[in-house]
Amino acid sequence: MNQRATRQRRAVDAVLAEVDDFRGAQEIHDVLRRRGDSVGLSTVYRTLQALADSGEVDVLRGADGETRYRRCSQGHHHHLVCRDCGRTVEVEGPAVERWMDSVAARHGFHDVAHTLEVIGTCAGCHPG
Amino acid sequence: MNQRATRQRRAVDAVLAEVDDFRGAQEIHDVLRRRGDSVGLSTVYRTLQALADSGEVDVLRGADGETRYRRCSQGHHHHLVCRDCGRTVEVEGPAVERWMDSVAARHGFHDVAHTLEVIGTCAGCHPG
């Protein structure tokens, strides 16, 4: 999807490759600046969007309204996210996918898409 | 949950009672003004939030980032929404609920919540 390889895109890509949970644009922008590999905020946003459009990263919008991105494995899946530390687990549920499709079809809906996210407190963040 | 019954709260409530799909705060504010039963935008937001907190209305955040509200039936359910006309169907899926809980438990997550929405084009909006 991207046409030109620039330092900026490589830099954003690098940050995504290093972490294992969802990160926001501003957060990535900060990391880069702190690292001395500064990239304009607009560019961070643009790059992230391009990556999302091309399916290279997954997008998640948190309760705080901030959009976060994560380089995931290929293939359709959903996420189990810790509300405290952000730890993310990819999960698949073929039966659930089938259910969503069938319930949509049953009601005459076409071109169906869906969002499904599970949020909780992970074992590491759960006292006791 | 609300403490005082005011004209404004009644007005917002009335709009929600009249429609059958998700509506945004600004939209409700406009309807009220047009109707001559004007309510301050801040108050619309506040009322909607209170209704959401008390569980009287369901909340849905669209792809455009706007939060929409709908007076739904009691009990836990999810929604099948038309991306064109907004027509909304409530759906239940006990098996899906169980799956989400079990996958969370399997990964050691506690206090789990989830979001699940299905979006598509309804029969009425689908040509052919």
Added chain:
DNA sequence: CCTCTCATGAGAATGATTCTCATTCTGATC
């Protein structure tokens, strides 16, 4: 009526994201 609060609303403030546009850079070509 009185008063004690909670509620209201106009407008300012917030905060994430997008847009503008002059400048810089990439990649292909010569």
Added chain:
DNA sequence: GATCAGAATGAGAATCATTCTCATGAGAGG
């Protein structure tokens, strides 16, 4: 290596939903 068209960048302004501020208004009980 030198050129060039078009893509990419980024500083700052603009957007837009939502929240906040705080002076004023209005429930509810006495």
